[in-house]
Amino acid sequence: MTILGALGGDAAARAVTDTVAEAVAALRPAAGRDWSGVRAGQVEWDCLHTAEHMVSDLFAYATQLATRAPAAYRPVEYTLDPPGTGAEGALEAIEAGGVMLALACRTAPRAARGFHPYPFRSAGREGFAAMGMAEVLLHTHDMAQGLDVAFRPSAELCGYVLARLFPHVRQGDDPWRTLLWATGRGELPGEEPVDGWRWYNNPLVEAERLTLEALTVPAAADLALGGDGGFDWVSGGPFEGTREGASLITAAYEKGAFRPEWGSYVLVRREDDRAVGSMGFHGPPDEEGRVEIGYDLAVAARGKGYATEALRALAGWALARDGVSVVTARVDPANAASRHVLERGGFRQAGHVDGAGGVLVFERRGD
Structure with missing residues (x-):
């Protein structure tokens, strides 16, 4: 599995810069040709139009992130100017x-x-970086096909794009080949061809004082290896349950079985952007529409209502999803504090796991 280990704005910036550099280096030998007369691989555009699309995406993603665009794309268009700009100008614009x-x-x-519209209406700096990288990698591939030049980007860059935007796809031994297959541009042994596809940015669930941020695969991999996952944790964090949840995410990703909505969420306090714990699901809903939830809160953050607040928000979010009818949780009978959190979060006791005296089962049902 290839995942860029470093997280944060500097690492995302370097990944974008490296991706553009590899793309421009591959396309430059064809800069003396008329790109407007060459179709870009399987897409319907010519190579010059495809290059302009890449430029537009890079500038648009930068604008969305830098201006914190809240609910729509900013009303601005990015094109090659002046009209008639050729291949050299297009390469310069891609670099810019x-x-x-x-x-x-x-x-x-x-x-x-x-x-960003899909699928959860927003992206952060690492999400926009990965989307920009994907646009450059994939459309450089399209252009390279039309221009008959070689292009094979580094495995690290392709692996990051897959892990960040295609967490439901098993990466395999060749991340570039997998990325091409996942976007309908190639074949993969043992897999059906891909006709339609979308990428994933991680969902957020807003509570009163907290934002619940779904762990991405790169963040989970960092946490599982002893890092901080890119979060600023309160004293004592990250915590054992958080790291265990992160390990489950990376294991599921390696098997191609990870479903991004149904992993772990880090509880981030909005007032100071510090992580106070985690909460998440033990897997996707079963055939009966049941999904199990668990949580882990810093000792220093307990007694402030954070767990109850997060539980209400995440359970409500889950019950609003198609195919979910009940959210369950398990708790030791001796853990009175956790029982009270569940009760305040709208859960009711529904039995025991192993008969009377065993682990208690609580559940919250949809309307």
Whole structure:
């Protein structure tokens, strides 16, 4: 499994810069040709239009992130200017777009988000970086096919894009080949062809004082290896349950069985952007629409209502999803504090796991 280990704005900026550099280096040998007369691989555009699309995406993502666009794309269009700009100008514009997106990633606060429509209406600096990287990698591939030049980007860059935007896809031994397959551009042994596809940015669930941020695969991998996952934790964190949940995410990802909505969420206090614990699901809903939830809160953050607040928000979010009818939780009978959290969160005792005296089962049902 190939995942860029470093997290944060500087790492995201470097990844964007490296991606653009590899793309421009591959396309430059064809800069003397008329790109407007060559179709870009399987897409319907010519190579010059495809390059302009790449430029537009890079600048647009930078704008969305830098301005914290809240609910829509900013009303601005990015095109090659003047009309008639050729291949050399297009390469210069791609480099400029890469610089702007890298700068936005490097300077944006960790919690900054900007609008992006799919699938959860926003992205942060690492999400916009990965989307920009994907656009450059994939459309450079398209152009390279049309221009008959070689292009094979580094495994680290492809692995990061897969882990960040395609967490439901098993990466395999060749991340580039997997990325091409996942976006309908190639074949993968043992897998059906991909006709339609979307990428994933991690969901957020807002509570009164907290933002619940779904762990991405790169963040989970960092936590599982002893890092902080890119979060600023209160004293004592990250915690044992958080690291265990992160390990489950990376294990599921390696098997191609991870479902991004149904992993772990880090509880981030909005007033100071510090992580106070985690809460998440033990897996996706079963055939009966049941999903189990668990949580882990810092000792220093207990007694402030954070667990109850987060539980209400995340359970409500889950019950609003298609196919979910009940959220369950297990608790030791001796853990009175956890029982009270569940009760205040709208859960009711529904039995025992192993008969009377065993682990208690609580559940909250949808309307």
